[in-house]
Amino acid sequence: QVQLVQSGAEVKKPGTSVNVSCKAFGYTFTNHYIHWVRQAPGQGLEWMGVIIPNGGSTTYTQKFQDRVTMTRDTSTNTVNLELSSLRSDDTAVYYCTRTVGSRFDIWGQGTMVTVSS
Amino acid sequence: QSALTQPPSASGSPGQSVTISCTGPSSDVGVYNYVSWFQQHPGKAPKLIIYEVTKRPSGVPDRFSGSKSGNTASLTVSGLQAEDEADYYCSSFVGGVTYVFGTGTKVTVL
Numbered sequence: 076q077v078q079l080v081q082s083g084a085e086v087k088k089p090g091t092s093v094n095v096s097c098k099a100f101g102y103t104f105t106n107h108y109i110h111w112v113r114q115a116p117g118q119g120l121e122w123m124g125v126i127i128p129n130g131g132s133t134t135y136t137q138k139f140q141d142r143v144t145m146t147r148d149t150s151t152n153t154v155n156l157e158l159s160s161l162r163s164d165d166t167a168v169y170y171c172t173r174t175v176g177s178r179f180d181i182w183g184q185g186t187m188v189t190v191s192s
Numbered sequence: 193q194s195a196l197t198q199p200p201s202a203s204g205s206p207g208q209s210v211t212i213s214c215t216g217p218s219s220d221v222g223v224y225n226y227v228s229w230f231q232q233h234p235g236k237a238p239k240l241i242i243y244e245v246t247k248r249p250s251g252v253p254d255r256f257s258g259s260k261s262g263n264t265a266s267l268t269v270s271g272l273q274a275e276d277e278a279d280y281y282c283s284s285f286v287g288g289v290t291y292v293f294g295t296g297t298k299v300t301v302l
Contacts, residue, residue: 108289112238119195119296120230120238120281125289134289136193170237177226177285178243185237 077101079109079171079183086189092159095186097171104152105129108174111145111156113167114185121167125174126154161190196221196282196294203300204272212297214265214282220292222263226285229258229267233278242267269299277301 082096097109111123124135126145133145144157154171168185196216204210214221214229221227227245230238240249242258245265255270265284269276282294 110291112293120283120293121195122283122291122293127289136290172238176244178228178249179230179238179240179283180249182237182239 077181079173079181081169081171081183081186084187084189086191087161089161089163089190089192091161092157093161093165093188095156095158095169095171095188097154097156097183099152099154099173104147104149109145109147109154110172110174110179111143112170112172114170115164115167118167123156128154158188161188163190166190193286193290193292196284196292198280198282198294198297200295201298201300203302204269205302206272206274208272209268209270210272210299211266211268212280212282212299214267214284214294216263216284216292220263220284220286221260221265224285224287225260227258227260227265228283229256229265230281230283231276231278232281238281272301274301 078100080098087093105128110125126133128147142159147154170185171183172179173181202210225245229242231241232238241252241256245260246258257268259266280297
Protein backbone atom coordinates (compact mmCIF):
# COMPACT_ATOMS: atom_id res chain seq x y z
CA GLN A 76 0.00 0.00 0.00
CA VAL A 77 1.36 3.40 -0.97
CA GLN A 78 1.70 5.46 2.19
CA LEU A 79 3.85 7.86 4.15
CA VAL A 80 4.26 7.11 7.85
CA GLN A 81 5.57 9.83 10.16
CA SER A 82 7.24 9.71 13.54
CA GLY A 83 5.38 10.46 16.75
CA ALA A 84 4.53 13.65 18.58
CA GLU A 85 7.30 15.76 20.09
CA VAL A 86 7.46 18.27 22.93
CA LYS A 87 10.44 20.61 22.78
CA LYS A 88 11.75 23.61 24.68
CA PRO A 89 12.32 26.95 22.96
CA GLY A 90 15.73 27.25 21.34
CA THR A 91 16.16 23.51 20.78
CA SER A 92 15.73 21.47 17.59
CA VAL A 93 13.26 18.85 16.47
CA ASN A 94 13.57 16.02 13.97
CA VAL A 95 10.52 14.58 12.25
CA SER A 96 10.81 11.53 10.00
CA CYS A 97 8.64 10.36 7.11
CA LYS A 98 8.99 6.80 5.81
CA ALA A 99 7.70 5.85 2.38
CA PHE A 100 6.06 2.53 1.60
CA GLY A 101 4.72 0.91 -1.53
CA TYR A 102 6.45 2.85 -4.31
CA THR A 103 9.90 3.64 -5.69
CA PHE A 104 11.18 6.20 -3.19
CA THR A 105 13.48 8.05 -5.57
CA ASN A 106 10.79 8.65 -8.19
CA HIS A 107 8.81 11.35 -6.36
CA TYR A 108 9.52 14.58 -4.51
CA ILE A 109 8.65 14.87 -0.81
CA HIS A 110 7.38 18.18 0.55
CA TRP A 111 6.88 19.36 4.12
CA VAL A 112 3.78 21.37 5.04
CA ARG A 113 2.89 22.62 8.50
CA GLN A 114 -0.34 23.73 10.13
CA ALA A 115 -0.42 25.75 13.33
CA PRO A 116 -3.42 25.18 15.61
CA GLY A 117 -6.53 26.64 14.00
CA GLN A 118 -4.51 27.98 11.09
CA GLY A 119 -3.99 27.16 7.43
CA LEU A 120 -1.48 25.05 5.55
CA GLU A 121 2.02 26.44 5.03
CA TRP A 122 4.47 25.03 2.48
CA MET A 123 7.95 24.74 4.00
CA GLY A 124 10.06 23.14 1.32
CA VAL A 125 10.85 20.08 -0.76
CA ILE A 126 13.51 17.41 -1.10
CA ILE A 127 14.20 15.43 -4.24
CA PRO A 128 15.04 11.91 -3.03
CA ASN A 129 16.98 11.15 -6.21
CA GLY A 130 20.10 13.14 -5.43
CA GLY A 131 18.94 14.86 -2.24
CA SER A 132 18.68 18.44 -3.47
CA THR A 133 16.45 20.73 -1.45
CA THR A 134 14.50 23.97 -1.80
CA TYR A 135 13.19 25.81 1.24
CA THR A 136 10.80 28.71 1.47
CA GLN A 137 12.59 31.87 2.53
CA LYS A 138 10.82 32.03 5.89
CA PHE A 139 12.58 28.85 7.07
CA GLN A 140 15.78 29.13 5.06
CA ASP A 141 18.05 29.58 8.09
CA ARG A 142 16.42 27.03 10.39
CA VAL A 143 15.30 24.05 8.34
CA THR A 144 17.21 21.07 6.98
CA MET A 145 15.66 18.28 4.93
CA THR A 146 17.57 15.07 4.32
CA ARG A 147 16.84 11.66 2.90
CA ASP A 148 18.10 8.13 3.43
CA THR A 149 17.57 5.96 0.37
CA SER A 150 18.51 2.81 2.28
CA THR A 151 15.45 3.21 4.53
CA ASN A 152 13.20 5.22 2.18
CA THR A 153 13.00 7.94 4.80
CA VAL A 154 12.96 11.71 4.67
CA ASN A 155 13.85 13.78 7.72
CA LEU A 156 12.90 17.33 8.66
CA GLU A 157 15.02 19.19 11.19
CA LEU A 158 13.84 22.55 12.47
CA SER A 159 16.19 24.43 14.78
CA SER A 160 15.97 27.41 17.13
CA LEU A 161 12.40 26.47 17.95
CA ARG A 162 9.95 29.15 19.06
CA SER A 163 6.46 28.90 20.48
CA ASP A 164 4.99 29.80 17.11
CA ASP A 165 6.57 26.66 15.61
CA THR A 166 3.94 24.68 17.51
CA ALA A 167 2.09 22.94 14.68
CA VAL A 168 1.26 19.70 12.95
CA TYR A 169 3.96 18.89 10.41
CA TYR A 170 2.97 16.86 7.34
CA CYS A 171 5.06 15.20 4.67
CA THR A 172 3.42 14.77 1.29
CA ARG A 173 4.42 13.35 -2.05
CA THR A 174 4.01 14.94 -5.45
CA VAL A 175 3.29 12.98 -8.60
CA GLY A 176 3.77 15.57 -11.28
CA SER A 177 2.19 18.61 -9.62
CA ARG A 178 -0.32 16.81 -7.45
CA PHE A 179 0.08 16.20 -3.72
CA ASP A 180 -1.46 12.76 -3.90
CA ILE A 181 -0.60 11.15 -0.56
CA TRP A 182 0.04 12.65 2.85
CA GLY A 183 1.54 11.38 6.05
CA GLN A 184 -0.64 11.25 9.13
CA GLY A 185 0.98 14.37 10.58
CA THR A 186 3.31 14.91 13.54
CA MET A 187 2.37 17.29 16.34
CA VAL A 188 5.30 19.38 17.54
CA THR A 189 4.70 21.39 20.69
CA VAL A 190 7.20 24.06 21.71
CA SER A 191 6.79 25.03 25.34
CA SER A 192 8.99 26.00 28.24
CA GLN B 193 5.56 34.20 -1.10
CA SER B 194 2.21 35.29 0.35
CA ALA B 195 -0.65 32.85 0.82
CA LEU B 196 -3.36 32.74 -1.82
CA THR B 197 -6.55 34.50 -0.74
CA GLN B 198 -9.69 32.51 0.04
CA PRO B 199 -12.90 33.58 1.78
CA PRO B 200 -12.87 32.47 5.43
CA SER B 201 -16.23 30.76 5.20
CA ALA B 202 -18.97 29.54 2.88
CA SER B 203 -22.19 27.71 3.49
CA GLY B 204 -25.13 26.04 1.81
CA SER B 205 -28.06 23.77 2.50
CA PRO B 206 -28.01 20.09 1.56
CA GLY B 207 -28.44 19.70 -2.18
CA GLN B 208 -27.34 23.24 -2.95
CA SER B 209 -24.04 24.34 -4.50
CA VAL B 210 -21.24 26.35 -2.97
CA THR B 211 -18.32 27.96 -4.80
CA ILE B 212 -15.01 28.92 -3.18
CA SER B 213 -12.56 31.32 -4.78
CA CYS B 214 -8.76 31.32 -4.61
CA THR B 215 -6.97 34.45 -5.75
CA GLY B 216 -3.27 34.89 -6.25
CA PRO B 217 -0.83 37.05 -8.11
CA SER B 218 -0.79 36.89 -11.88
CA SER B 219 2.67 35.35 -11.50
CA ASP B 220 1.38 32.03 -10.17
CA VAL B 221 -2.35 31.25 -10.33
CA GLY B 222 -2.56 33.43 -13.43
CA VAL B 223 0.30 31.72 -15.20
CA TYR B 224 0.33 28.06 -14.23
CA ASN B 225 -2.45 25.51 -14.62
CA TYR B 226 -1.20 23.73 -11.53
CA VAL B 227 -3.89 24.70 -9.05
CA SER B 228 -5.02 22.01 -6.61
CA TRP B 229 -7.77 21.82 -4.02
CA PHE B 230 -7.75 19.89 -0.76
CA GLN B 231 -10.46 18.89 1.68
CA GLN B 232 -9.53 18.62 5.36
CA HIS B 233 -11.75 17.27 8.10
CA PRO B 234 -10.90 18.09 11.73
CA GLY B 235 -7.88 16.20 12.99
CA LYS B 236 -7.20 14.64 9.60
CA ALA B 237 -4.59 15.12 6.90
CA PRO B 238 -5.61 17.08 3.80
CA LYS B 239 -7.08 15.06 0.93
CA LEU B 240 -6.52 16.00 -2.72
CA ILE B 241 -9.83 16.56 -4.52
CA ILE B 242 -8.83 18.61 -7.59
CA TYR B 243 -5.50 18.98 -9.38
CA GLU B 244 -4.33 20.85 -12.47
CA VAL B 245 -7.31 23.20 -12.09
CA THR B 246 -10.03 20.79 -13.27
CA LYS B 247 -8.93 17.18 -12.81
CA ARG B 248 -10.36 14.84 -10.16
CA PRO B 249 -8.34 11.98 -8.65
CA SER B 250 -9.88 8.56 -8.83
CA GLY B 251 -12.58 8.13 -6.20
CA VAL B 252 -13.46 11.81 -5.82
CA PRO B 253 -17.16 12.38 -6.62
CA ASP B 254 -17.98 14.45 -9.68
CA ARG B 255 -19.87 16.82 -7.37
CA PHE B 256 -16.48 18.50 -6.96
CA SER B 257 -15.34 20.62 -9.88
CA GLY B 258 -12.65 23.22 -10.48
CA SER B 259 -12.13 26.12 -12.83
CA LYS B 260 -9.91 29.14 -13.33
CA SER B 261 -10.29 32.61 -14.80
CA GLY B 262 -7.31 34.92 -14.87
CA ASN B 263 -5.63 34.83 -11.48
CA THR B 264 -8.63 33.38 -9.64
CA ALA B 265 -9.32 29.67 -9.33
CA SER B 266 -12.62 28.30 -8.05
CA LEU B 267 -13.92 25.11 -6.48
CA THR B 268 -17.60 24.27 -6.79
CA VAL B 269 -19.26 21.64 -4.64
CA SER B 270 -22.63 20.70 -6.12
CA GLY B 271 -25.36 18.75 -4.37
CA LEU B 272 -23.94 19.51 -0.93
CA GLN B 273 -23.91 16.64 1.51
CA ALA B 274 -23.33 16.61 5.24
CA GLU B 275 -19.93 14.98 4.80
CA ASP B 276 -18.77 17.92 2.66
CA GLU B 277 -18.58 20.06 5.79
CA ALA B 278 -14.83 20.61 6.11
CA ASP B 279 -12.02 23.07 5.51
CA TYR B 280 -10.92 23.54 1.91
CA TYR B 281 -7.53 24.78 0.74
CA CYS B 282 -6.21 25.68 -2.67
CA SER B 283 -2.58 25.54 -3.71
CA SER B 284 -0.62 26.71 -6.72
CA PHE B 285 2.72 25.95 -8.25
CA VAL B 286 4.77 29.16 -8.24
CA GLY B 287 7.85 28.15 -10.20
CA GLY B 288 10.90 25.95 -9.81
CA VAL B 289 9.78 23.33 -7.30
CA THR B 290 7.90 25.69 -5.01
CA TYR B 291 4.24 25.91 -4.06
CA VAL B 292 1.97 28.13 -2.01
CA PHE B 293 -1.28 27.34 -0.22
CA GLY B 294 -4.43 29.36 0.21
CA THR B 295 -5.71 30.78 3.49
CA GLY B 296 -8.46 28.18 3.74
CA THR B 297 -12.25 28.22 3.67
CA LYS B 298 -14.55 26.59 6.19
CA VAL B 299 -17.61 25.13 4.48
CA THR B 300 -20.69 24.66 6.62
CA VAL B 301 -23.65 22.56 5.54
CA LEU B 302 -26.69 24.22 7.05
